[in-house]
Amino acid sequence: VDLSVSVLGHTFANPLMNAAGVCCSTTEELDSLLASASGTLITKSCTAQQRDGNPAPRFKPLPLGSINSMGLPNEGYEYYAEYVSHRAKGGAAAKPIFFSISGMTMQDSADMAAKLAAHPQGANVLLELNLSCPNVPGKPQIGYDMQDMRRYLEAVTAVYPRPFGVKLPPYFDMAHFDQAAEVLNAFPSVAFLTCINSVGNGLVIDDTCDTVAIKPKNGFGGIGGEYVLPTALANVNAFRTRCPEKVIIGCGGVLCGRDAYQHLLAGASLVQVGTQLWKEGPDAFRRIRDELQAHLARKGYGADRDAIGKLKVIE
Numbered sequence: 062v063d064l065s066v067s068v069l070g071h072t073f074a075n076p077l078m079n080a081a082g083v084c085c086s087t088t089e090e091l092d093s094l095l096a097s098a099s100g101t102l103i104t105k106s107c108t109a110q111q112r113d114g115n116p117a118p119r120f121k122p123l124p125l126g127s128i129n130s131m132g133l134p135n136e137g138y139e140y141y142a143e144y145v146s147h148r149a150k151g152g153a154a155a156k157p158i159f160f161s162i163s164g165m166t167m168q169d170s171a172d173m174a175a176k177l178a179a180h181p182q183g184a185n186v187l188l189e190l191n192l193s194c195p196n197v198p199g200k201p202q203i204g205y206d207m208q209d210m211r212r213y214l215e216a217v218t219a220v221y222p223r224p225f226g227v228k229l230p231p232y233f234d235m236a237h238f239d240q241a242a243e244v245l246n247a248f249p250s251v252a253f254l255t256c257i258n259s260v261g262n263g264l265v266i267d268d269t270c271d272t273v274a275i276k277p278k279n280g281f282g283g284i285g286g287e288y289v290l291p292t293a294l295a296n297v298n299a300f301r302t303r304c305p306e307k308v309i310i311g312c313g314g315v316l317c318g319r320d321a322y323q324h325l326l327a328g329a330s331l332v333q334v335g336t337q338l339w340k341e342g343p344d345a346f347r348r349i350r351d352e353l354q355a356h357l358a359r360k361g362y363g364a365d366r367d368a369i370g371k372l373k374v375i376e
């Protein structure tokens with residue numbers, strides 16, 4: 062089965078990649094993704110300057126997923142810009158690299174986007190603008206404020222001339238799908254949407270000691286893993302139907318090839334792996350890729366792209 066996907070001006074050997082934030086904060090981690098069976102990779106969301114992030118414990122793996130309140134720790138924009146300088150190459154052999162930006166202010170995001178636009182490897186880098194970080198105390202998720210989201214997209218499109226994408230929070234109400242899609246459809250250069258970021262502000266309790274699992278925000282943090290697959294699939298499908306000109310990247314609840322297949326059916330062209338990648342390491346990509354290949358073959362597909370958006374409803 063041909064697993065290659067050609068979208069956003071690039072061809073990916075397969076639809077799998079990491080979710081921003083997981084296994085992508087340092088050169089070593091990023092190189093381990095480059096060397097893995099993933100179709101591509103994305104850098105940790107960066108801010109203008111290096112950040113330590115929230116106090117530990119700030120991440121906990123769970124039987125059905127994970128909770129995190131990292132607080133946007135990262136090496137700063139220049140570190141990741143330097144990484145793509147010597148790693149992002151054009152041509153079929155290379156893996157195009159996604160670059161995640163999550164400024165502490167709108168101006169920071171616009172400034173970083175402007176720098177990325179001028180980057181020598183700019184044509185081989187795909188910007189994913191993170192509008193959904195749930196873990197910086199005092200900073201609401203931009204994607205939940207439609208006016209804010211519009212302002213951010215106006216500021217970034219004013220300085221970033223290339224197609225780019227947005228990392229969205231999960232929405233849980235049809236009216237919110239409609240409102241968010243209306244804002245996003247007003248920006249044709251928003252070429253892809255990544256659905257979803259972690260489900261914000263969950264609370265995990267360790268009842269052996271009657272204590273929360275993580276330190277920041279009195280234990281409130283973003284939830285990932287098996288818990289979120291139905292929400293992720295709904296958001297992928299909701300934006301696939303509301304934004305037909307945009308590419309959808311699925312993220313959330315992918316543990317195996319069949320989960321990735323469900324994201325394709327829902328409308329995703331690429332599929333990100335977060336919690337499971339944290340648990341298993343980059344070898345997860347070979348396993349999930351082979352499971353996806355076998356599942357598509359069993360169902361008689363010639364190529365995975367033939368499955369994208371083929372979800373059937375009950376008439």
Ligand SMILES: C=Cc1c(C(=O)O)[nH]c(=O)[nH]c1=O
Binds near residue numbers: 133134195197
């Ligand atoms: C960029 C910050 C994010 C973080 C974080 O650094 O706390 N965690 C998430 O689950 N999603 C984010 O978008």
